[in-house]
Amino acid sequence: VSTTAISGSALRGLRLGPDDKPIVFAAGFVLLILFVGTGYTLFTQGSAPLLQPQYLLQQLQVGSFLGIVAAGLMLVILLGHIDLSAPWTLTAAAMMATAVGGPWAIPAGIGVGLLVGIVNGLGVAYLRVPSMIFTLGMNAVMRGLMVAHTGGFAPQTAATDLMQYLAVARIGGVIPAALLVWLAVSVVVVVILTRMTLGRAIYAIGNRERAAYLSGINTNRVILIAFALSGAAAGLAGVLLAGYSTKAYQGMGDTYLLPAIAAVVIGGTNILGGRGRYLGTLVGVILIVLLNSVLSIMQMPEAGRQIIYGTVIISMLLVYGREGRLAG
Amino acid sequence: MSDTVLARANVEPVEGTRVRRGSIGPRLQQQAGILGALTLFVLLYLFYQANHPRGFTGQVLIQNANEAFALALVAMAQTVPVLMAGLDLSVGAVMTLVGCIASHLVNGGPGEIALGIMACIAAGAACGFANGCVVVYGRIQPIIATLATSAIYMGFALILRPTPGGNVHEDLSWAMTNDVREFAATFGLFEGGEALWLQPFAWIPVPLILLALIILVIWVPFTRSVTGRTVYAIGSSEGAAYMSGLPINRAKLAAFTLAGLFAGLGGLFLALQTSSGNADIPQAAAYTLNAIAAVVIGGTSLLGGTGSAIGSMIGALVLRTISFNFRIFDVAPLLQPLLEGFVLLAAVSLGGLKLLRLKNKLEVYR
Secondary structure: OHHHHHHHHHHHHHOOOOOHHHHHHHHHHHHHHHHHHHHHHHHHOOOOHHHOHHHHHHHHHHHHHHHHHHHHHHHHHHOOOOOOOHHHHHHHHHHHHHHHOHHHHHHHHHHHHHHHHHHHHHHHHHOOOOHHHHHHHHHHHHHHHHHHHHOOOOOOOEOOHHHHHHHHOEEOOOEEHHHHHHHHHHHHHHHHHHHOHHHHHHHHHHHOHHHHHHOOOOHHHHHHHHHHHHHHHHHHHHHHHHHHOOEOOOOOOOOOHHHHHHHHHHOOOOOOOOOOOHHHHHHHHHHHHHHHHHHHHOOOOHHHHHHHHHHHHHHHHHHHOOOOOOOO | OHHHHHHHHHHOHHHHHHHHHHHHHHHHHHHHHHHHHHHHHHHHHHHHHHHOOOOOOHHHHHHHHHHHHHHHHHHHHHHHHHHOOOOOOOHHHHHHHHHHHHHHHOOOOHHHHHHHHHHHHHHHHHHHHHHHHHHHOOOOOHHHHHHHHHHHHHHHHHHHOOOOEOOOOHHHHHHHOOEHHHHHHHHOOHHHHOOHHHHHHOOOEHHHHHHHHHHHHHHHHHHHOHHHHHHHHHHHOHHHHHHOOOOHHHHHHHHHHHHHHHHHHHHHHHHHHHOOEOOOHHHHHHHHHHHHHHHHHOOOOOOOOOOOHHHHHHHHHHHHHHHHHHHHOOOOOOOHHHHHHHHHHHHHHHHHHHHHHOOOHHHHOO
C-alpha cells in the first residue's frame, strides 16, 4: 500500500495541475506558430526570420504594450469583472502625456489612467453598476473628452524624449527598454497576486464575493484598487505607445482591448474570476503577438486574420478551457 | 400562480391583505424596468418632437423608425443570452455578416428576392446556432466564445464585402423603409394604399409594424414556451433549473439561435435601408456595445433571470432618441460622444440607488 501511495504522490508531482495545463498548451502552441511560420518563410523566402533573436526581441517590444494592458486587465478579470474602458483610457493617457510634456509627462499619463480606474472602481464597487456597462460608459466619456479636447484631430504635441526612450531604446543595443518596463509591471503583478493579501483577496472575491466579505475582506476597497491598477496599466501602455509612435492619435487604443482579453483568457484565467496565473497571461500575450506577426509575414488579408484569430481562441479553449459538466 | 395566492388568502384571512399586496408587488417590480424605460422614452421623444423645427410629421417619424430599427433588433438579440446570465458579443458581427449577404442576394425577380431573404434569415439563425453549439457542447463561457465567433463572422463578412457596396432591390428597399401607404402603393396592394379602411393606419412606418410583428410572432410565443421559461430559469439559477429537469441544453441552443435570428433580421433591414453591405468592424462593435447598453436601460439584469426583449427594444429607442435630440439642438458634434457617455453613466448609476433600500448588506454581494 505504501509503495503505491508513494508512486502515486510522485506521479501527482509530475501531473499538471488544472492551472498549469493552459500554460503548457499555450506555450506548445507558441512553438507550433514558430514552427509553421518558419516552415512558411523557409519555403517561400529561404530564410527563417522568426528564429532570429533580433526579430523576436522586436516583436516582444511591440507586444509589451499589449502585455502591460493585459497585466492590468487580468487583475480585474480575476475579480470576475471586466474593464472595457482600456482603449480610451490608453488614448487619453497618451494624449495627456504629450500635452503636458516635460518631466511631468509620464506621471500625467499614468495619473489619467489611475483616475479613470478609480472612477471605474467607485462605480463598480460602491454603486454596484455591472462592470461591463460602467467601464463601457467610462470609455465613451473618455472618448468624448478626448474628441472635445483635440477637436477630433490628431494632437500636434509630441512625446517627450524619456517616453520615446522607454518605448524604442535598446539597452546595450540589444534588450528593448519597453520589454523591461513590461517585465517590471509583470513583477509587480506577480508580487501582488502571490505575495500580498491584496492578491489573495482578489482571488477570494473572484470565487465568491459574499464569502470574502464575511471573511472580513473589505471587498469594495479591493475592487477599487484592482480597477485603479488596471487603469494605471492602460495609462502606462498609452504613454509607451505614444513614445513608440512619437505622438498620440485618435483611436490608438482600439486594437488593444480584445487581444488583451483574449490573451488573459487563453492563458487560463477564468473569465468569471477566481482562477488563473500570471504566467499564463504572459504566454497568452506572446502567443497573440507571434500569431499576428506570422500572419503579417504571410501577408494574410484582414478577413483571413479575423477567421484564424477566432478559430485559434475557440480551439485553444476547447482543449483546456472547458467548464465542468453541470451536476446540480 | 395567482390561484395559489388567492387560496392562501382564503385560508388565512388575517394575512389576506398583506398577501394580496405581495402578489401585485412582484408583478409591478418585474415590469418596473420596462415602465421606467418607457417613461424615459416617451418624455425624450415628446421633448424631441416638441422642439423639432418642422413639428410632428410622418416623414420625421419614418426616418426615426428607420434609424432605430437595426439597433432595436440587435438589442433584442442581445437580451436572450443576457437572460441566461450570458452575453453575446457577436450580435453586431452577425448583423454585419447578414447585411453583407443581403447585399449580394436580395435582388432580381420576386422568387430570387424571396429566396435571398430566406437565406439571410437562415444565415443569421445558423450563426446563432453555431454560437450555441460552442457554448453548449464546447462548454466555453458565452462571453469569450462569442468574442471568438464574432471575429470569424467578421472575417466572412470581409470576404463577402472587402469594400462597401452591393445592391438591394430598390422597390423592396423603398417599401420597407416607408409608411404603410407607400408599402401598399409599391406592391399595388389595397387599391394602391388608397383603400378607405387602410387610411387610419396609412401613416405608420413599416419598420414599426415589423417590430410589432417580430415581438408578437417570435418573442411572445417564445417566452410562453417551456424553452423560453427555461431560459429565464437558467438565468435565475442554472443548478436549480437542471435539478428541476428543464431542458437546459435545448434552451441554450434556442436562445443563441434566436439571438442570431434577431441580429440577422437587423442586418437584413440595415442592408435594405442603406441599399448596400458594409463589413465595418468598428460599426459592428458599436452596435454590440450599444445593444448591451440598451438591454440595461430596458431593465434587463446582466445577472440574468429578469427582463424582456420588449424592454431592450425600448432601451434602444431611448438611446436613438438621445442622438435625435442632439441633432435638433445643434449640439456640437464634438461634444456628442461625451454627452452620450454621461447619459449612459447617469442612467446606469441610478441603479445604485436601490442599494439604499436593501435591508441586508449581504444582498449586495453575489
